[in-house]
Amino acid sequence: MQKESIISHYSASKFAVIGFTNAVAKEVAQEGITVNALCPGIxxxxxxxxxxxxxxxxxxxxxxxxxxxxxxxxxxxxxxxAQTPEDMGQLVVYLACAEHVTGQAIAVDGGCTL
Structure with a gap:
């Protein structure tokens, strides 16, 4: 049972970050600011x-x-x-250049996303 309780709390916090990212992206979009969430895997x-x-x-x-x-x-x-810090960096470089990508939660997780 301990595994499940750890995972449920962890998952709830991650979904909160995704919702927050989407909301903030909408709030600042008119100023030309992009907000995205990088969702790392293992x-x-x-x-x-x-x-x-x-x-x-x-x-x-x-x-x-x-x-x-x-x-x-x-x-x-x-x-x-497993994923590496370099994998995360590749997404960050892409997002830094993608001026019209905002409000997204992008997984770098080796295909693990449910």
């Missing part, structure tokens, strides 16, 4: 890796944290690999 940060990371906490009996990390990438991500 990135090897402290949330997933390390002492208190999900890969360690969700590992199966006898499984190492590294093996759990690899298993979660393969099972949760259609592309089978």
């Amino acid at each position: 990135v090897g940060t402290g949330m997933w890796r390390g002492e208190n990371g999900l890969a360690g906490r969700w590992r199966e009996e006898g499984e190492s944290e590294e093996a759990s990390w690899e298993r979660h990438q393969k099972t949760l991500l259609p592309q089978g690999v």
Whole structure:
């Protein structure tokens, strides 16, 4: 049950960011300001890796944290690999040049978006 409660709180906060992004984009659009949300997928940060990371906490009996990390990438991500900070940077560069893209929540998540 602990997994589900963690995910529900986390998901609720992420959906709030998407709604906020859309609302602010509409409020400032007339000033030529664009507002978008970058929605990262699984990135090897402290949330997933390390002492208190999900890969360690969700590992199966006898499984190492590294093996759990690899298993979660393969099972949760259609592309089978975690995303990188460089992947996020590519979207940021695009959005910096796209003057008519606003109010969007764009996932960089290896195809994981529901």
